[in-house]
Amino acid sequence: MSAQEEQIKYLTEATKKVKEHAFYMKRAIDANDLDTTLSLAADMLRELKTSLLTPRNYYELYMSVLDSLRHVEDFFASLNAAGTPVVEIYEKVQHCANVVPRLYLLIAVGGVYIKSGEAPAKDILKDLIEMVKCVQYPTRGLFLRNYLSQTSRDKLPDTGSEYEGVGGNVKDAYEFVLQNFSEMNRLWVRLQHMGGDKSTRKKREKERQDLKILVGTNLVRLSQLQGVDTDCYRDVILPEILKNVVECKDTISQGYLMDCVIQVFPDEFHLATLETFLTTCTKLKEKVNIRTILQSMMNRLSLFGEGEGRIPPDLDAFRLFNDCITKILEERSNLDLAEILRLQTSLMQFALKCYPGRLDYVNYCLGMCASVLSATKSESLDETSVAEVEELLSIPLSSLALQVLDLQQYSELLTYLPYENRRQVATILVRSTLFSGGSLDSVEKLEKLFKAITPLIKDDEKESSGAPEKDEADEAALAEFKEEQTLVARLVHMMKSPDTDVQFKILSMTRKHFGQGGVKRIGHTLPPLVFAGLKLAHKVKKRELDAVKVQNKLKALKEKQEKIEQERKERQAKKAADPEYEPPGPLEDIVMPDESAIPKPPATSCRKVFQFLHEIVTAMAVSYPDLSLKLFLQSAVAADNCKFKAIAYEFMSQAFILYEDELTDSKAQLRALVLMVGTLLSCSNFEKDDYDALITKTTQYAAKLLxxxxxxxxxxxxxxxxxxxxxxxxxxxxxxxxxxxxxxxxxxxxxxxxxxxxxxxxxxxxxxxxxxxxxxxxxxxxxxxxxxxxxxxxxxxxxxxxxxxxxxxxxxxxxxxxxxxxxxxxxxxxxxxxxxxx
Amino acid sequence: MANFGELVLVIGDLHMPQRAADIPAKFKKMLVPNKMQHVLCTGNLTTRESHDMLRNLAPNVHVVRGDFDDQQNLPEQKTVMIGAFKIGLLHGHQVVPWGSLSALAMKARALDCDILISGHTHESAVTRKDGIWYINPGSVTGAYSPTGGGDVPSFILLAVQGEKVVCYCYKYNEAKDSVEVSKTEFSKGE
Missing domain, CATH: 1.25.40.660 (Vacuolar protein sorting-associated protein 35, helical subcomplex Vps35-C)
Incomplete structure (x- = not known):
């Protein structure tokens, strides 16, 4: 018979006996026969003495016993209601010969006893908790105490409860629960050491995991006590729990209970005791996964921070967590690189959520990671660590977007990632930049951005990865590449400096970067730059015209001033010659505008912008003749609009050259010609000879179509x-x-x-x-x-x-x-x- | 709910990402699926994403080829029957001088339509000439145009009910971050 089959056999037999006893017991209850009932109940409860069942199966048995035990409880209560004092039953039960049945029955009567009010709750509870001590076999003890805990849970003299006062106060209540907790934890830990060799260790651990909820229930009980306030929690409850956690020196217990504490007690309690809690974390056994404990505490607090509450300003939660992490890193040698990175990542996430303005915190976490990474001797990171670094760098993007580039450590960390992973981070960076909607209005900002997104802008220098090769059948890679380049292209529209000179510098610098992208990229990235340039040209033109207007006004003003000065001198001369001379009227005072208030002409002229555009489109022409032709035509219309006849002509002729040299497909020719005619008709400032030359050529092309x-x-x-x-x-x-x-x-x-x-x-x-x-x-x-x-x-x-x-x-x-x-x-x-x- | 008849979205010249990063958020909120029955697009979607976006909006989507569209399979022009109206649709760069109503009139006669929809100038307009209605939705992204149009994102919504059309012209005011609407009503043969 296998162990499992044996278990089933034992359980079936025991359950059968329980049912039998219960059946006769119920008859005795119906006959109102207390003595028989007690003796049969004891028989039934004796089944719980077994040590053959695994905890899981013992639980099954326990549940069926408890089912019938309820009838006994009710019976006791009805006896009491009919006039029998509970103390009599209590005394009677004490005579039960067997320990386990006696204790179960005592607890059952104890519950009725407290309810009857015949004795103070605290005395009965004390009595019971003392008596259950004599069961030291772990599984039996744990379930017995669980029964005690369950029976007593609505009978504690908690603040506001009906048993408060004569029955005791909240102190009696929590001391009772704490004591039960402490004993149960001890039993639970002892279960691990119930004989057996190494091979049974795993089995024991599994059994203990099945039982943990019994221990944890006590913490839930504590959290439900109305009378426990923040002070009480901080001064009594938590220290007592933590003392047990630390002293038991048991990995499973420590991990489970720390997590339990986080989950069951309210946020306010945690905020008041964070330091104590974190100090305890550093004292836990090496194998306890502290990261998950810290993470769940940080998550708990950041959810609180995001919700209605706020972390009190006098609580430096970040520092506390950081101190704890630092200490753990110092003391623990078993943490691998990925785990360290995970710890820092969760701390950074906490900072982002709870301290949104504190970029220094984020930078600090990144810096810690950078220094850990620089300390690792190996040439390249393992896969898990790479994934962690990628995660670390991606997380702040959603809330900080471009601001990450102000973090010194961010770019530093990027260098630790392989090209491919940097590309992933870069894509998220561009996406969040676009989403944030801010404007890229300085050359410095853009330099930083381009450096960070280099993998999107050009191929890796070491490898030729990045832009997929044309013959490559990988359509997915091609689609991804296209999508990325579209994102980069969209960035151009965020480059918006109100100062045309700065804007020109931005566009020039962008072109330098985009220009290194290779043929496949420029088809996506340069056209938006051309349109941004055209937009700029119109703006510069307006600025130039405004400057001329202002200069003309100034000139007129100056002339007027000189005239008045002349007149003044003449009048003075007349007055000197003839003291009787009366001037015809006062002279006007010309106030020249303040030098600094006069709008300056742009440093970058409109002409220069067109020259820039010419260079860009020319650079694309060989690879993208069709598109470049259209861009030349667009530029021609814009130049004509800005009254640059010669430049407009140059753009037109470049388009014509492309038509002649590069466009061989008859459909493409037809489409281009239609646009050429439309463009020519949209320009109105050509010199007549130039126009004649252009339209004659166009008509010739038309007549030569296939x-x-x-x-x-x-x-x-x-x-x-x-x-x-x-x-x-x-x-x-x-x-x-x-x-x-x-x-x-x-x-x-x-x-x-x-x-x-x-x-x-x-x-x-x-x-x-x-x-x-x-x-x-x-x-x-x-x-x-x-x-x-x-x-x-x-x-x-x-x-x-x-x-x-x-x-x-x-x-x-x-x-x-x-x-x-x-x-x-x-x-x-x-x-x-x-x-x-x- | 008031019965608007069939709703037709007239939209075009998106030019993303070449000339604009995105459609204004205020417009995006209005352009949601299950409201319109038809989309008539004057072209220059330029990317697949833009195409997919339109396809999500309505069951009947008609797109013609703009001067910056590379997709060879898009038609240069087409006609669509909605209500009692035969509607001609083309991008407009093929008709010179660009934006000229007299030139567009030739196209309207060729397409034998009651309403001619064209774009390209990036300036929205609803005009009547010699019994034909000319509708230009402008550019929904406010894409740059060297002729001086553009800047103001716009689109048009037609509510067609039998022989009647109500034409809502939406314009985005960037300075105020608001949408302005103007309305034109007409009937067939008017």
Whole structure:
């Protein structure tokens, strides 16, 4: 029979006997026969004498005995209610021959005794606690005392309880519980040493873990006493508990009870006794996991700090914890590196939560870790320690974000991490920086940031990791890389200095860092920098214009001042020559504005900003021609907006060069051309010759497109380049003849598209353009062209195959004719449109 | 709850992360799933994340290709029927001169639509010309535009009920950190 089967057998047998005895006992109770009841109850309780059962199984048995014992308790109470004095029963029970049954019965009667009020509660409790001492077998003793604890829990002479007064006071109550606690802990510890060799040690430990709750219940009892206040806890309760903890010299007991103390007593008590508690921590056995104890105390207090309460200012909790940790580190040699890091991490977490303003605390914890790490001789850290350092560095980010860079020790610690882990921390740093929403407004701040996030900005110098290779099939890595670069790109929009000169320095410095990122990174990181630069250019331009305005005003003021000075001198001369001379009126006093109040022109000129932009986009051009072309076009519009004709021309020509040299895909060409036309139309300050050169080139590109319909549409679109602005605009550009030429050329190309039957569609599109210029009063676009084109479309549209294409064309054509009809009716346009024949 | 008919979000030119870090928080709170039936986007989402965000907002999402969108599979233009309205949608950089209503009118005739939605200028507007309504939602991130538009984040919400449309134009005022709304109502064939 295996040990387990044996256990089941023993338990079944014992339970069976208990039930039997209980059955007859209940009959005796029904017969109101006290003596028989007691004798049968004793028989039943005798089963608890066994030492064959494991604690777990003993518990099962104990529970079934207790079930029936309740009937006995009730019986005692009913006897008492019927007039039997409890003391009589109490005396009678004493005659029970066996110790264990006698004590259980005594406790049962004791409970009724206290309730009856026949004797003071404290005396009965004292009596009971003295008597139970004679059971020293651990398991039996623990359960017996548990029964005592349970029976007495609502009968303690606690403050406010009905037993207070004659029955005693809270002191009697807690002394009773403390004594029970102390004895139970002793029994519990003794269980560990109940014979057996090393092989049974583990088994014993397991059994003890099963029983710990019995010991802990006493602490819960203590925490429930109303009469125990902070002073009492500090002066009596806690010292007594801790004395037991330290003196028992037992690892399991110490670990469990310290944790119990933290969990069961209120925050206020802990705050009042933190120092005592922590001092005890340093006295615990080496194998006790002090870190988890400290951590749960710190968690408890920080939850309190975060909630309604506050840690009192006169309590230097951080120092206390730190002293404790320092002492532990000094005295304990069995702590490995990861464990030390964990300790510091939890202390730092505590500081972050309870002392949000105290960055020095955070820095201190980081510093402690740095010095521990620097003391380790090994070249590289083990995996667990790396994970701990990564954790340590990630935790402060959520609350401090960029502020971590002000912590001297932070960057120092980063260097201990392998590149890959630094990259992880860097990602969190960037995320929390973005989330915090603060602005990156100084070069120094950014230098620090870039240093910390180097793994995101460039590849490791030692290895070529970082940006994944193109042929690498690892899509997840590529997606992660993209995500990281997007985060870095977003950072650019947080670079916001109100001073344009500082902003320029920031952007220049950023470019230097981004520039080292390699081809894959710059595609993500440089475009936002270009747009930030363009934004800056507009701001600098405004500052320059404002400065000029101010200078002009100053100049006028100075001239006026000089004139008045002249007049003054003349008047003085006149007065000297003729004492009778009366000046015509007082002279105005010109007050020149204070030198420091005059806004200074920017140190970095707008021109310089554009030069900077030119350099960035040029650097990207080879790797990203398509994108760079668009960025050149954007820059051209901005430069034109700032009235830099030559610079705008330069940007345009760079775009054109890219178009010619790099864009080979016909779809890409078409898209680029559309943008080039739009851009040219958005610029209004080109020199005429420059503009002519640009639009001629553009039209040539249009005519050279591969597909005929594309050619046709682009040539049509190019017609706009020759008709810019209305006649009233100062810089309008009207070349009616070239417009007509474009449209006629487009018609010709469209005519050649008959094979693909795209021609009718193109005709209608061109008709719309004729109409457009007709409405804009292009003198060469005459009604006859419109009439002719309409006739042409009418001729071709019927021969179109029925289908989607035809429906589409018909819709567009119908709308166009409807538009003409509308114009024929409207008062203003009636005259002009009447000659068009539909 | 009042019946708004079908709610259509008109949004575009996000340009994240190239020109803006994010959509204003005040807007984000308004742009939540299960409120709108349609999203019409004028393009320049530029990233997958932005696409996913829109897809989360409504069951019907229509996106056209902006000048800075790399996704080749996005259409240049499309039409969508909502209520009694045929709505044309395109980014707008293809129509020159940019933002010109006369030029857009040609597009509206080509797409045979009652409402033409376009972006690109980063300036929101609701305009009527020759019986067609032109709607530009602006840039929801207030993305930079070299022509001087931008700066003011905006989007438009259409409540379409049969032949009627109520057009709510939302603008974000950064200085006040507040959202301003203006309203335009019109009916088909008006």
């Amino acid at each position: 597909k005929k319909p594309d050619q046709c549409r682009m040539v049509t679109l190019c017609s706009h380049l020759f008709f810019v602005g209305s006649a009233e605009d100062a810089n309008h550009y009207h070349d009616p003849k070239r417009v007509l030429e474009c449209l006629q050329r487009a018609l010709k190309i469209a005519d050649g598209c008959m094979a693909s039957s795209a021609h009718v569609h193109l005709f209608v599109e061109i008709l719309n353009h004729y109409l457009y210029y007709f409405e804009l009063h292009n003198p060469l676009i005459a009604d006859k062209y419109l009439t002719g084109l309409i006739a042409l479309i009418n001729e071709h549209i019927d021969s179109m195959d029925h289908g989607e294409q035809r429906t589409e064309v018909e819709g567009m054509y119908r709308n166009t004719l409807r538009h003409i009809a509308r114009k024929k009716e409207e008062e203003e346009t009636k005259e002009k449109f009447k000659s068009i024949v539909v």
